[in-house]
Amino acid sequence: MRFNPKANLDTSRTSDRGRSGGGGLGGGLGGGSVPLPGSLKAGGGAGVVIVLLVVLATSCLGGGGGTGGVGGAGLDQIFGQSAGTDVSRMAGEDSARYASCKTGEDANSSVDCARVAVENSLYAFWDDEFTAQGKKFRPAVVNTFSGNVSTACGAASSSMGPFYCPADQQIFLDTTFFSDVLEGQLGGQGGDFVEPYVLGHEYGHHIQNLLGTMNKVRTQQGADSDAVRLELQADCYAGMWARSAAGLAGDDGVAIIEELDRSDISEALDSAKAVGDDRIQQRSGGKVNSDGWTHGSSQQRMNWFMTGYETGSLKSCDTFAARTL
Template structure:
């Protein structure tokens, strides 16, 4: 099987009904509007914010940004383009819609099963830079969740950078893992876990690391149930998921471990400045969630990391 073909194994049910209202595409200016990145609460981006926090802007992030003087890029009409699983199989943005639908359908059901109520978070697709409830952010921040406005923000160019800069294998389910991780933060926000972080934001045993590893575990819990999660008509969003897809998600989790990023950026590893956990930890906690399918197994705040 060729490298290109195996990513086709992840398939959505062609007749699954998509709810494009859960995702908006705002396009973007293509440049960073200036000023600092104001990101509140637990909104910790997978890639760029690690670099900004750990290295104080000393790393060249230019390939993660769009370059300053490009014309505005309009967003897509997702409501017209993304109606079914067949659209998700043919179009990346529609695939994002389907991923978000599946993730939120799962958490809605899980909250209800436990006597709670899940509140949806919208995903905003942007290009270059975006204004959020947590302040302006550029593509350099990577995907992130803003607890202030309960939105997930994503520049799709991140997935190319994930492969090119950080050596991840990539593929559709690696992208789904990234989204599921960010929605893990939304779950943490809804149940008050983010409040436990406080000022404990660096170090191998820090609350920030425990928060991120828990989000990886929650992403794995969704992945365990992904092919059983259905639309409002009872059709599963994901019709097929393979071992290769899960391996791609695990690989993506490892690619953004603090130790791997630090080694690439500065040639050495300093655990005392970790904010997300090591590659081994991130892969391990995703697999704990995936193998168990039980969010009760994701108590990273009590468990040994």
């Protein structure tokens, strides 16, 4: 993956909340277990199993991905918050972590600036997609943090993994997740396109929020559940963006990402494989039990990412209309 050195980066939608005090939801990953959201049981094991519930996705700390036990209330009401609530500054003061990110050249030499460039590309892609449909697009905000963070969906800790909160339409992630959990605990191979895939998936949840798709979720667990369909669709949306990312121009008309090759797609697929429900159950020492799935199997996650990548079509990503996943 290579960024265009001439691209101008917009840091207005990327912020860092630093390290917050106080306890977040759940405990540490590593040796102990984290309390499961709601009453959901993940199929045995501690620590890494919890990632099944939260990795790459679960809106509002589990709500949007169908793991938080929101029941029939719908996903526009989570933790007592409305998806339209404007609490954009709830997470705390910006640490100015991204202040030095000015150009694509910075993105080529800095992981932090690369994050900004990926956000810029995701914004450009989905803004174009919504404009083509005659719809107004509202961008998500990408927040990094360390330790704990306060959101409109409640307090969260690093152990929750990356997540999207529909109540404030923001994405949250502790960047140590990629080395500590995705590679260290789940056995992913890593690579420079792993985080873009994760951001693409989380941004996919934002798109679902804007389109009202989250309100379709009624069943929260199982291989054919609405929760799994929601997660696989977010993978498909990530694939849609990846298909068009190379050469996609920002507001200044200059391409943001200069090159994205097959090795980048391979890294995305490897990450999708690593966070499949079946893979996580196996690595935790438990049996594969599809009744406990909330995100889909490794193969399903890879398949739906490739569906988005190969078709570039919102219609093709309609997992809720699919007879088989």
